[in-house]
Amino acid sequence: MAIVPVVLPHAAASRRRQKQNTRSAGYTALGIVFLAIMLFPVYWMINASLQPSGNTLTADIFPFNPSFAGYEKAIADQGGNLVTSLIISLGTVVLSLLIAAPAAYALAQFRFRWINVALLAIIISQMIPGIVIANALYAAYNDLGLLNSIPGLILADASHAIPFAILILRAFMIGIPPSIVEAARVDGAGLVRAFVSIVVPISRNSLITAGLFAFLFSWSDFLFALTLTTTDEVRPVTLGIYQYLGTQVSNWSAVMATAVLSSVPAIVLLILAQKYIAAGATGGAVK
Amino acid sequence: MSLTRLPSESAPAEREGAPRRSTLPPSEKRRRLRRQFSKENITKVLFVVPAALYIVLFFGYPIVKNVVMSLQDYTTKTFFTGEAPWVGLDNYITVVSSNLFWPSLTNTALFTIGSIIGQFVIGLALAAFFKRRFPLSNFLRSMLLLPWLLPLIVASATWRSILDQDSGILNRFLGTFGLDSVPWLTSPSVALTAVILVNIWVGIPFNVTILYGGLQDIPDELYEAGALDGATGWKAFWHITWPNLRPVVSVVLLLGVVYTLKVLDIILGLTNGGPANATQTLAIRSYQESFVNFEFGVGAAFSNILILISLLFAIIYLRANRRQVDE
Structure with a gap:
């Protein structure tokens, strides 16, 4: 889990506005990455539940051939x-x-x-x-x-x-x-x-x-x-x-x-x- | 206890028996009103009776019962004969002299400290990140709550498959970097770390939520004023964020300790206290003595030690909370 710098750098408001759009898009992307890391176990649970073999050894990263046997x-x-x-x-x-x-x-x-x-x-x-x-x-x-x-x-x-x-x-x-x-x-x-x-x-x-x-x-x-x-x-x-x-x-x-x-x-x-x-x-x- | 200054004192409730304004009725009517009020006092008490009864039966009674049981030889036999001979402090002697006592105490401390530090540091970092407003920030932040809302036993089961030595995704992932597979849950030297990592994952959402709330409460003007004095970035964090956040921090940490001390589901689901007792904690000992060995007296003695430790932190928490309210 990455650690982000903790405080918003308080640049002058005008400069901030200028960069805001690209920056906030970057934040959204970063936020999605953090959320994805945090929720990976939940994803893995769903993925593993759909694996056909019943064994996670052969589990793909995505349930390409979903099986509902589980x-x-x-x-x-x-x-x-x-x-x-x-x-x-x-x-x-x-x-x-x-x-x-x-x-x-x-x-x-x-x-x-x-x-x-x-x-x-x-x-x-x-x-x-x-x-x-x-x-x-x-x-x-x-x-x-x-x-x-x-x-x-x-x-x-x-x-x-x-x-x-x-x-x-x-x-x-x-x-x-x-x-x-x-x-x-x-x-x-x-x-x-x-x-x-x-x-x-x-x-x-x-x-x-x-x-x-x-x-x-x-x-x-x-x-x-x-x-x-x-x-x-x-x-x-x-x-x-x-x-x-x-x-x-x-x-x-x-x-x-x-x-x-x-x-x-x-x-x-x-x-x-x-x-x-x-x-x-x-x-x-x-x- | 003198430390009970709770927010209630600002309650806007009307004072009992205070004269009612508006249309003061003639004396005859007033008498009837007064009679109604005393009947009303009974009704008022009836509002709290069910809750009070519940708290006495399901929190008060268990505490007393645990103290009593811890002084008795309380086993399966007791359920047939109804007899639980008094044994004085024998159960406590059994507990303290058992070779699992000190390891379980140490594990409890390590588990608690490790979990709290991890949850707090990551939680604070994420809370600060989400404080910047950006598209979807609120949605992403609330989705973050999911690990906290899932049944802990579900988290345990999922992590058990992820951490599986041979087939778990984590070792396969590490393997792609050429790293050896780690016996996360089967090696006595790694198991406690693995259990702590899972508990950190479970606790992050709670920390993010409370710390985010605390960060929101720090007025923006402070940062604006600070920026004029050249306090930006880390400087602003140390001189503005941290001092203002401290009351919330102490609440999060102390509540975290109290909640972590009683964790049972995660450890039972992941390791059952093993391997080779490497993840035994006081709560696990208490459970296993009572419900695996059916030594309820010994289990109760473990419980009481756990309660004493929790109570210590609870008192510190209440003091911190009071200070926060006073400020």
């Missing part, structure tokens, strides 16, 4: 796991938003005395290693019969999403003028109704951002899938890939085809919902 095997082996992942991820979205949205609103707009303590707890909870949670949940889930269950994984996966969603939503909701809600209250709406009919619609964009990330977090979850399942009953696709890696490394095209299928949500969302993804990428960290 995908046939991937769907036969992992199709059910993809559906499991989809159900768990959608469940995580619903659960996370139901829990996070009211809390975010309360932390943004109500004057609670312990608000800073609550925010601190949320920030710290984002930092707790997942393995700590998994260690404790395994025993608890074992007693509660939640091992190998979709609700169990939804609840656990929400731990990736809920603190993040609260912070993202609160950052937006802090800007809602209290007068809008008060106006509805004067018209006789209760707090809950005002929240549902006013705050939720206004917060639509940040809810979409939080929901998309909840989906991606849950879809990507590997740790809870690995530790909180013990049988084949419920098997998210991330765990399916891990097991492929243990047994199928000779059949790379099937492994890579599964990897491609598991990347579809991230790729599609990044292209179609770029605005929301960008908002989440900056919002969650430094708020």
Whole structure:
């Protein structure tokens, strides 16, 4: 990876304008090169998934004779796991938003005395290693019969999403003028109704951002899938890939085809919902 | 903790019980309103109860449970008999005296430091590059997020095929320059480096995004004024960019440390802690003791050491963050 000079040379503005066109074309070209280097592994994954031999040794740099045998095997082996992942991820979205949205609103707009303590707890909870949670949940889930269950994984996966969603939503909701809600209250709406009919619609964009990330977090979850399942009953696709890696490394095209299928949500969302993804990428960290 | 000055204090929320302006109703109406408010206080609390409950059950409880388990002989047997005898600090003694403890601690440190430096340097360079506005710059920059959004296990699988000693594209590429093929994931002396390289790749987008935001926040006038004084190029970087970016830098680095300490997916997917334990970290030890050896007590002891280290950096982070907010 090349290192570029870090600061724009501040030549006189006029001179800059003169050179701007050729220069900015050069920057665009350079930017494409950087992006190509960074995304080469993604390209390679797609390329390898389409190779006929199932072995990357003979893999061409481009799939000249694309074969879908890898995908046939991937769907036969992992199709059910993809559906499991989809159900768990959608469940995580619903659960996370139901829990996070009211809390975010309360932390943004109500004057609670312990608000800073609550925010601190949320920030710290984002930092707790997942393995700590998994260690404790395994025993608890074992007693509660939640091992190998979709609700169990939804609840656990929400731990990736809920603190993040609260912070993202609160950052937006802090800007809602209290007068809008008060106006509805004067018209006789209760707090809950005002929240549902006013705050939720206004917060639509940040809810979409939080929901998309909840989906991606849950879809990507590997740790809870690995530790909180013990049988084949419920098997998210991330765990399916891990097991492929243990047994199928000779059949790379099937492994890579599964990897491609598991990347579809991230790729599609990044292209179609770029605005929301960008908002989440900056919002969650430094708020 | 006294370090909790968070942005909330600027919340535009109305003060509880503050007199409401506008149409103050007659006394009878006011009493009814007051009753409604106390009922309303309960409703307000109900807004946060689900989240509070969730955080207590899924973050608070695990921390307490890990501390308790680390003091118990907690094994598979416990699940049948329900008995987990107290063993005091035995698990910690087992941990510290195990011959994997110091290597895993060292590997954790190397993995974290190596990943952070690589992610940060490349991330800053790319952020500075994308700060120049040029056609497609925003689009290219957001596409850069892809490695970060992919499931980590997908990244591991892909890199495993790229790094494969015999058939991987990287060694074939190096071979065209006449270089010997490198046993990236199979040699104990190279595996940790390989794992760090992959983790750098995963972490670059996050660093670019946050640092780009930080660079955007530095006012252009500073550079214009600096240029008049002859501060351009690297000079401008050291005297203008770096001092102004420092708060963001400390946040990125500390968050990076906290996130890197807990990395598990990448290492499990690439090497499973091997070869010959060359990529064992504290998080991997904790996982393997609990879920491979079913020694939950020992696993919990490893976890707690990990939590203590994370907490240390979390506190530094919160202090840095507070300073940033104050400024």
